[in-house]
Amino acid sequence: MSDGNSPMQRPPLLSLSGVHTHIGQYHILQGVDLDIPEGQLTMLLGRNGAGKTTTMRTIMGLWQASRGEIRFGGEPLNGVATPDIARRGISYVPENMGIFGALTVQENMHLAARSGPMDTARLDWLFEVFPALKKFWKSPAGSLSGGQKQMLAIARAVIEPSRLLLIDEPTKGLAPAIVSALTSAILQLKSFGATILMVEQNFAMARAVGDTVAVMDDGRIVHRGLMADLAADKALQERLLGLSMDMHQ
Amino acid sequence: MSGSLQTVLARLRGGDGARRSGLLLIAALMLLALAGVGSVPTWITLTLAGLAMGMMVFIMASGLTLVFGLMDVLNFGHGAFISLGAFVGVSVMAALGPWMESASLAVNLAAVLAGAIIGMVVTGLFGYVFERLVVMPVYGNHLKQILITMGGLIVVEQLIYVVWGPDAIPIPRPETLKGALTFGDVVLEKYRLLAVAVGLTIFAVMTGVLTRTKIGLLVRAGVENSEMVESLGYPITRLFIAVFIAGSALAGLGGVMWGLYEEVITAHMGMSVMVMVFIVVIIGGLGSVEGCFLGALLVGLMNNYVAYLAPKMALGSSILLMVAILMWRPEGLLPVAKGR
Structure with missing residues (x-):
């Protein structure tokens, strides 16, 4: 884990500790530990099926965590109904x-x-x-x-x-011109101090907007650090994501 | 492309085209029937009968389609609310005997209105209890929903036997609503005119609520994607209960209207009319009030035209119509695009 830089040291607005989620007989999240620092844009990356969308849905209460703790602004979110989670921000x-x-x-x-x-x-x-x-x-x-x-x-x-914005794969299936417009919109949101957790497969966009990054694999967080560090380290990208970001320019 | 043309095209893609197809289908059916019947006065009489039947079926079916659309609940017990509404409404009207026999239209309508309102209140409250006790435990399981709501329907029918007895109860229509108005050779049954007026009023009110109020927008949004409604901060369960109560009350009103139409009520009248209600809901597209309205008009008109032209075919005509429409539009006339 590459901690120790200032964005990572900000107090987390949202934190997940050892979160497990089952969907039917499938054990999707297998102990997710994740902190979302306030005022930062955190990218959640990973291969298909790693558990990124499940993490988002578990935070929103659309699927219930079977174990572990989710805290938002210091308050527990486990068991809170989705509409109440939305109303908390x-x-x-x-x-x-x-x-x-x-x-x-x-x-x-x-x-x-x-x-x-x-x-x-x-x-x-x-x-x-x-x-x-x-x-x-x-x-x-x-x-x-x-x-x-x-x-x-x-x-x-x-x-x-709102206090936290969760965005799941906003560029999926979109033309490059639209991706560019979305990127500038998200950068504007960031400039207003918004706290964002974003799942994205488009690495160029991830690199352009992300402050911090968490990488998932098999239902766990396998890497946390600065987006800039991951963007600069091709070997790490290939190890964590199976390919280099340069392939997605 | 100009902005206005883009907007028009957008609206066509958004459902106006399907709406127009439904209206054209109704117009085509009416013209075909005119050619088949051959006599304009008879055709007008049959058309009014068809519209009246369609409106009453729409009143009964509109709540059911929203209940299905919003929470994916298959309520086969909906017929219980129709029967219960009819029995409560008729009891009220029987208690207001002198009002029913009065020669004043206003007094007659007041008696019908009192029966309808009390019938709706009782079925609405009963709908709340039914939803909490019978439906809530089986959210998300269609097979259990069918079994338990059918069970609920049978229990309610038996309770009606206990309270009102096993015999069919004849209901004389109010004095001024008996008979027909005649204009030359055209015969317009008075009660059918009232049924059309009530049906159109209910449709207008529902359309107004669904398109111009926030709660209506939430219902329409919830029918499409209930999860997203919750994610925006609105509890869908409370919304569903409100819709279930409203749908039950409308079924009760439909029961009162249908009872007066048939001039007799029985405990199993709800179950009998449910076949037509389900056909209308399926033709319209599950979850669509507007589709339900178009479907009800089609079924009502088809039923009456065929009953006149080929009486032996009347029973199967609605089913044939449903099959034909599903072959053309497998999800019904105006299906709601599910987003979840």
């Missing part, structure tokens, strides 16, 4: 984006603004970052392209102020 962008296709873009955003009318300043900023949302404001969200849906999913997750 964790926003979630799932891998399939979770867009309500029969609802308009506006209605999707309206539902995400739990505490009342949408904050206009925040909405204006989102329109600036994702102009397509304004253009298709009254259109059914199901008719948007994949990239526009992803933009809506992220906008929906940040329209209500």
